[in-house]
Amino acid sequence: MSEELLKIEDLSVSADEKSILRGVDLAVGRGETHVILGPNGAGKSTLGNAIMGSPAYTVTGGRITFLGGDLLEKAVNERARDGIFMSFQNPLEVPGLSLTNFIRSAVEMRTGQKVRFFPFRKELLRAMELLDMDPSYADRDLNVGFSGGEKKKAEILQLLMLKPSLAILDETDSGLDVDAVRTVSRGVREFQKDRESALIIITHNAGILSSLHVDRVHILVDGRIVAEGDGSLVDEISRNGFAAYENKA
């Protein structure tokens, strides 16, 4: 494996006093793309949120290290500044805050430097073009009145602009039509070109993976990783589903 970026050891997580993850181990190296597959309710999104630091979840055991440091000690915004990004399943709407200003603030937080408007705007519009986004969305209020597909594209737009070291895509393909999945995949492929960064794709269907390079696949069932393999595991799940793994948890 290439230089280790993220290491999860024996992670247990609960929400509302209900145990969700039960002893998860995962190691992600620079330049790698990992896929977390599993049926609904397996704990996939919980894993992403635990890495990001969502206050809705409580880590009850185990460790997460990122770039060698203890991630669990850090606040959500510190994790983001260190280079972790998560695309949300249901991005929130913020009236009065434009997409441009939101991303610009986020980039300033990530880089620790003031962002010059015109070069930033140029890069933003270039990324929007890649994602087939109408440029007028740059000046619209964050996610307000966006369709489901546009919200997901706005998340990938943030991914491209923030250039994180580790990106977690949480069900980015859910609710998207075929064309939108293709467009989002194009954005993700663009991100994959940066071989210093890593990607964790959380999904329960293989649609978004068809055009992406995948290094490692982890099958999560009932809070445990029950199988791991290379990209060929995606094809097997596409053919046979999760039934063969559901009694292994």
Place this chain on the structure above:
Amino acid sequence: MKINTLPAPTWRWLRMNQGETDFDAGKGGRLLIAERRGDWTPCARDFSAVKGSAGEAFAALAANMEEKPLALSASGEALLRLCWRAEEGAALDRVRIAAEPGSRVTAVMDIAAPEGCSGEAGLETLLLADEGAELTLVQIFRVGAEGRSVVSVGGECAKDARIRLIQLVLDGRETDLGAHVLLRGEGSDFTARIGYRANRDHRIDMNYVVPHEGKRTTCDIQAAGVLEDTARKIFRGTIDFRRGSAGAVGAETEDVLLMNDGTVNQTIPLILCAEEDVSGTHGATIGRLSEELVYYMASRGMPVELIYRQMALSRLNAVAAQIPDEATRVAVAEYLNGADFDTDGTTV
């Protein structure tokens, strides 16, 4: 004097039935016409039946001013930009605007003062929207941390007429504002978009009253604001469905962000009903930001203080975005960007 009186008093011990102000002014003359576009003519219409939101005592004070009101009538598409420039001491100016049948009229009032000026702005604005007219009044309050504003707005709508009101309170030690708009004509409409922020020990007192008299009249009042430190705010919103207003619909909503525990936020929605076939609603979101929103923004690297500051600004931006006049929108954006709201008692 008592101002901003609630049309139907509630329990006295709540101390919400009216506001109090010691505002007094013996002269006016601080209102300047900065821009006039379209067909404006002097107006000799009678505005005496139009009630202002501040109430009778303020109206009496205004009536005693030596200076005549600025009274204009507009037809077609027209825009008027007025500036109120502060000096030390109090002044009270009066404006009367009539929008003629079918016209599209915008009046912008920029009530501004340099930082540190303790000037007191009094302004009484009365509006008449004739049949099918659309009259938009924009009032921007940016009188600095020491300034004070007492503003009364009154209006009447004829058949199918519409009055739109946008008020943005960007700062001010004490601000009294509101609107009393009578929907007299069938199918007439009033919308209000109010944005405000108050910090330190500043006070905002608001009073909106919308009597519905015409059939199928509609009103929609939306107020969004931010309170910080020991700031106090009271919002009175009255939708008054009078006999004959069958089919009328009224709504009032409020969204208040409280930045800390020392603020005092009072809201009194009132829906009066003397007609059967009407619909009136009130909704309020008062408090702190949702955990979900804070998490989303924090996941983009923003600390909690910045998130609150962004969300405070977003409330004002959302109202500012509805100002139809671009020059005013730009001026407000520059003001907001230049005088960022402080979240910890210090200027940021």
